[in-house]
Amino acid sequence: MSETNPKLRAELEGIPTYKPGKPAAADGPVAYKLSSNENPYPPLPGVIESVTAATGSFNRYPDMACTGLISELSDRFGVPLSHLATGTGSVGVAQQLLQATSGPGDEVIYAWRSFEAYPIITQISGATSVKVPLTPGEVHDLDAMADAITDRTRLIFVCNPNNPTGTVVRRAELERFLDRVPSDVLVVLDEAYREFIRDVEVPDGVAIYRDRPNVCVLRTFSKAYGLAGLRVGFAIAHEPVAAALRKTAVPFGVSQLAQDAAVASLRAEDELLGRVGSLVCERQRVVEALHGQGWTVPETQANFVWLRLGERTLDFAAHCEQAGVVVRPFAGEGVRVTIGETEANDIFLKATEAFRKEL
Numbered sequence: 001m002s003e004t005n006p007k008l009r010a011e012l013e014g015i016p017t018y019k020p021g022k023p024a025a026a027d028g029p030v031a032y033k034l035s036s037n038e039n040p041y042p043p044l045p046g047v048i049e050s051v052t053a054a055t056g057s058f059n060r061y062p063d064m065a066c067t068g069l070i071s072e073l074s075d076r077f078g079v080p081l082s083h084l085a086t087g088t089g090s091v092g093v094a095q096q097l098l099q100a101t102s103g104p105g106d107e108v109i110y111a112w113r114s115f116e117a118y119p120i121i122t123q124i125s126g127a128t129s130v131k132v133p134l135t136p137g138e139v140h141d142l143d144a145m146a147d148a149i150t151d152r153t154r155l156i157f158v159c160n161p162n163n164p165t166g167t168v169v170r171r172a173e174l175e176r177f178l179d180r181v182p183s184d185v186l187v188v189l190d191e192a193y194r195e196f197i198r199d200v201e202v203p204d205g206v207a208i209y210r211d212r213p214n215v216c217v218l219r220t221f222s223k224a225y226g227l228a229g230l231r232v233g234f235a236i237a238h239e240p241v242a243a244a245l246r247k248t249a250v251p252f253g254v255s256q257l258a259q260d261a262a263v264a265s266l267r268a269e270d271e272l273l274g275r276v277g278s279l280v281c282e283r284q285r286v287v288e289a290l291h292g293q294g295w296t297v298p299e300t301q302a303n304f305v306w307l308r309l310g311e312r313t314l315d316f317a318a319h320c321e322q323a324g325v326v327v328r329p330f331a332g333e334g335v336r337v338t339i340g341e342t343e344a345n346d347i348f349l350k351a352t353e354a355f356r357k358e359l
């Protein structure tokens, strides 16, 4: 009998693999991980308590409807319960959105470079990626994205602020863009870093979605709320889209630990957002120091900075690692560096200063 492999979907061929940020070396000199846009602050004691309490019942499945969390989110954002859907991180929700909207023959538009999960989850859905280059200033080119819409377009990601450049699109240009998008095409405003924005001209997606049924806002507890390891994110969207997200969710995907931690985090929001404020101050300090050293850095509204280093990218990443900080290189393009604890940022700035002198 001839042996053949199980038949797998052709779409999976050549799929780019998601590269997680490299961890800090366990045995090297002091090393900080600035490669995954994580929150450097440890979980709050109250959040740990809520998770610890939930460990006593993890022989049971979690609340599949995430009732407590959805109700808390509904109050917090002033949106109906039926406009909310949760998932295993916002990347999980993004995948649910693709499953709900797109398949073979359909097109998904997003800026490039942007969040590296977009090409992966688009390809998994069987749809075709349409990547629209960022402007020379590293910002979404919304006019070009609108020009790229065809009859086959089903979903458009707008990553605001954009990962990895930290750049934003502002109210007027976003509204103008949305006015050009046909009402049967879903626009996903990926606001994973929303809480780090200080530019008042950047609109809150939740205000935008209210009178636009084809807009969906993606948020996460991974960044500002510091729950990256627990995997919980959510979408705010009008009822047909939110209902479709509940259909495409992995049943029981969000653990009870994650749900309870998310509720506890929303209740401790003042303290958590205070920490975000400190990180924003650190961001300003880092950006000013980089400018002082002669670097050109696109204006960032996220918890990371982007250095376009081109062919020096991998050298620079190795140099930083030697110095004690792990950064996120995109070979041939640039390096994304998370704003971390003060000591880590200081090491990074020393590394940039030394590297600059060699240029």
Ligand SMILES: Cc1ncc(COP(=O)(O)O)c(C=O)c1O
Binding pocket: 036, 037, 088, 089, 090, 091, 092, 115, 159, 162, 163, 190, 192, 219, 220, 221, 222, 228, 231, 232, 233
């Ligand atoms: C733009 C953007 N969206 C979504 C995510 C996904 O985050 P999570 O799945 O942890 O919510 C990330 C994570 O880095 C991101 O940068």
